């Protein structure tokens with residue numbers, strides 16, 4: 704059952720999830736810390752950078768899947784470290800081979816190493832090829848509503864605009880663009896990248912995102928396991944607040960206690 708009563712389930716590629724928090728596996732001290740933090744986060748979907756993490760392509764070396772079992776978690780291979788469409792497509796095909804025909808991928812095509820900003824031209828190219836090749840494509844993109852719309856129209860199953868640049872922890876830099884993306888979304892919108900602390904995740908969910916993906920905020924916290932747990936509650940709190948509907952903002956005061964019936 705969902706931790707948020709009366710909520711519709713979070714569904715991706717025909718599968719439903721209780722948790723709306725997706726987590727990465729990079730930057731942890733060791734595999735034990737990775738496992739403990741992911742467990743504390745309650746996440747059911749774990750993303751893995753295929754070009755940087757051994758999921759079977761280097762036999763004899765420690766394999767992440769021995770710690771994060773595909774029997775327990777949905778593994779979401781991602782194309783981190785790819786700078787053009789060809790590289791990203793090749794990486795997704797490698798993941799499909801390594802994971803026995805697995806179709807769900809997170810596409811990210813980056814523009815340069817300093818900003819790790821999405822290269823949207825190459826992202827659109829890669830998305831088109833991967834969708835035709837029968838992948839279920841979740842796509843990391845800029846917070847540009849027009850690009851987000853094109854990616855959804857092309858057949859991506861989820862769009863993942865950044866909150867801020869990867870690894871910056873700056874939080875949601877442009878909530879107004881996210882609002883526009885969310886208003887016209889035809890597929891689930893997940894914030895991906897830039898979350899720094901629990902309140903950032905809550906804001907993303909309050910805005911109406913279906914879920915949030917993060918890595919650095921948990922892995923680089925002083926206590927990753929505790930932060931992972933904080934993120935779990937932050938996501939649920941944001942989702943509840945979204946469903947509840949916030950009060951309107953006002954410029955002027957409005958007394959909290961009733962004015963009628965006052966004893967004068």
Ligand SMILES: CC(=O)[C@@H](O)[C@H](O)COP(=O)(O)O
Pocket residue numbers: 726727728729750781783811843868869870871872895896897898916917918919920
């Ligand atoms: C793990 C992953 O997929 C990253 O590429 C992602 O975008 C997370 O970014 P943060 O590390 O800023 O959360």
